[in-house]
Amino acid sequence: MAVVQRTATRKAKGQPSILQTGLHYNALARAVTGPGLPSPIGRPSMRVTGVTPPSVPKDHFAIVLEGLPDNEAVEIAVKRLLAAVSAPVGLGSHEIVPYPWVGVAVPPSDGPNGADLSNAADLALARTVKTGTLQYGFASPELNARAFERLALGLQLRGAAGRGELRLHYQPKVAIASGRVVGAEALVRWEHPQLGLLLPGCFIPLAEELGLIGDIGLWVLEQACIEAAGWARAGLGELKIAINMARPQFVRGELVRSLRQAMFDSGLSPRQLVVELIESMLMDDVQAGLAAMHELKALGVTLSIDDFGTGYSSLSYLKTFPIDELKIDRSFVMDLPGRDADAAIVGTVIGLGPSLGMSVIAEGVETGAQLDCLRRLGCYQYQGYLFSKPLPAVQFRCLLSRQTGPAVGAAT
Numbered sequence: 371m372a373v374v375q376r377t378a379t380r381k382a383k384g385q386p387s388i389l390q391t392g393l394h395y396n397a398l399a400r401a402v403t404g405p406g407l408p409s410p411i412g413r414p415s416m417r418v419t420g421v422t423p424p425s426v427p428k429d430h431f432a433i434v435l436e437g438l439p440d441n442e443a444v445e446i447a448v449k450r451l452l453a454a455v456s457a458p459v460g461l462g463s464h465e466i467v468p469y470p471w472v473g474v475a476v477p478p479s480d481g482p483n484g485a486d487l488s489n490a491a492d493l494a495l496a497r498t499v500k501t502g503t504l505q506y507g508f509a510s511p512e513l514n515a516r517a518f519e520r521l522a523l524g525l526q527l528r529g530a531a532g533r534g535e536l537r538l539h540y541q542p543k544v545a546i547a548s549g550r551v552v553g554a555e556a557l558v559r560w561e562h563p564q565l566g567l568l569l570p571g572c573f574i575p576l577a578e579e580l581g582l583i584g585d586i587g588l589w590v591l592e593q594a595c596i597e598a599a600g601w602a603r604a605g606l607g608e609l610k611i612a613i614n615m616a617r618p619q620f621v622r623g624e625l626v627r628s629l630r631q632a633m634f635d636s637g638l639s640p641r642q643l644v645v646e647l648i649e650s651m652l653m654d655d656v657q658a659g660l661a662a663m664h665e666l667k668a669l670g671v672t673l674s675i676d677d678f679g680t681g682y683s684s685l686s687y688l689k690t691f692p693i694d695e696l697k698i699d700r701s702f703v704m705d706l707p708g709r710d711a712d713a714a715i716v717g718t719v720i721g722l723g724p725s726l727g728m729s730v731i732a733e734g735v736e737t738g739a740q741l742d743c744l745r746r747l748g749c750y751q752y753q754g755y756l757f758s759k760p761l762p763a764v765q766f767r768c769l770l771s772r773q774t775g776p777a778v779g780a781a782t
Contacts, residue, residue: 441476448472448506449579471498472506480509524580526562527573531589535561538593539760542769543610543731543753546745551773553610553644555753556594557760558586578616587616588628595636595643597763602642606770612644612674617651626665633669640670644695648676656687667692674731678719689726696723700734700754707743717747 438444455470473495480490490509498507508516530536536558543553560568577583591613598611619625625645633640645666652659652675663673674695698719702712716732723730732744735754744752761769 444474444476445506448474452505470505471495473498473509474506475509520576523573524576527560527577527580527582530560530562531585535563536586536589536593537561537567537762538590538597539762540611540766541753541760542758542766543612543751544757545751546741546749551609551770552751553612554766555612555614555646555760556590557614558590581618583616584618584624587614587619590614591628592632592635595632595638598642599636599638601767601770602639603637604767606767608639608642609770610642610644610672612646614646614676615651620647620651620659620662625662626669629666629669629671641672644672644674646674646676646697649678652687652691660691663692693726693728695729695731698730698732698749703732703734703740703744703754704736706740713743713747716744716749720744720747720749 438447452470452472455468457468473491473493475487475490475494477487480487494507494509498505537560539557539559540554541557542551543555544550545552558570558574560573562568574583574586577586594611594613598609602608615625619628629643629645632638633643647663652663666673672694673692674697675691675693676697677699678696696719698716702716705712706716707713720730722728729750731751731753732749733753735741735744735752735756737756740754741752741756758769
């Protein structure tokens with residue numbers, strides 16, 4: 371049995387994109403239920419506000435979604451639809467698993483009106499089912515090629531860590547008063563065999579979609595601990611190394627165990643490790659987040675809120691959370707010193723930190739004028755391209771080895 375769904379996705383500007391979705395059930399479901407098989411689209415989890423066009427046949431479904439601004443947002447919506455509709459459905463003592471395909475038509479290239487877009491989406495759906503490579507396909511050859519490229523990149527990403535293709539680069543954290551490197555943020559890169567060095571923006575969103583972000587985060591943690599412990603043993607100082615925690619690591623309760631094991635295996639002191647968390651991660655479930663942070667603090671590591679000021683945490687939560695460091699987001703730094711509002715916000719955060727027992731670091735510092743402004747406001751640390759871009763581990767170690775005497779950015 372197959373059920374076809376037509377979903378019109380209205381863009382912020384222009385005409386709606388059309389998604390044609392074919393749903394096929396396994397043979398067991400057809401044998402057990404015959405023609406009376408229920409559709410998972412009608413489940414409460416799939417309710418979507420919208421308007422049903424009157425011309426849709428009785429065995430079709432039509433949904434109109436609003437507010438998707440571009441092709442990338444359409445693709446994300448398609449993947450969310452696939453994930454929701456693919457969930458197993460209980461039917462008596464049996465469990466059935468729908469397998470959907472989606473054909474996508476995007477205006478204006480695939481048609482000037484709803485009828486043409488619907489026809490284009492039908493053709494895209496038929497082609498997608500026939501090829502069987504992806505669960506969705508675009509009517510546009512260009513967009514379809516992009517989807518295949520992402521599929522290929524995702525397959526390659528699955529084995530990247532095992533093949534030794536992931537790298538860590540370290541962006542120095544600098545004490546404003548002395549101009550000396552006092553720490554670093556570990557940032558992952560992918561040394562792709564054909565595409566070269568890829569920045570996180572090229573593959574981290576894909577890793578999140580494919581459920582690989584937890585494994586990559588664990589690799590980053592283990593590698594950063596190994597390298598930082600090696601620098602300390604070489605007499606280069608017990609620098610604080612910051613790692614960004616992925617949401618799955620935090621919400622699944624795996625983080626404490628992973629940290630403890632990584633520090634034990636590498637010999638890294640807990641006081642050298644900074645765990646950076648984003649505000650939204652903490653606010654999803656405040657009580658669970660608070661409990662997790664207390665567990666982390668019991669290990670002896672430093673806790674930092676990354677991109678502070680861009681989320682929705684209130685000062686009352688900030689007082690409650692056992693945080694050691696606030697990182698001022700680059701969006702507040704980029705217009706310093708010219709924009710008074712940003713200077714006022716940055717100055718307030720810098721003054722707030724010490725009163726709550728927290729250090730404050732500014733990120734994204736790119737000009738001497740920004741650094742001078744931060745110095746006048748009393749900021750303790752900064753990181754950014756003014757001092758150094760993120761460096762491969764070997765180059766960062768050389769930087770530490772050369773660090774003697776006055777350093778770049780020191781107060782005079």
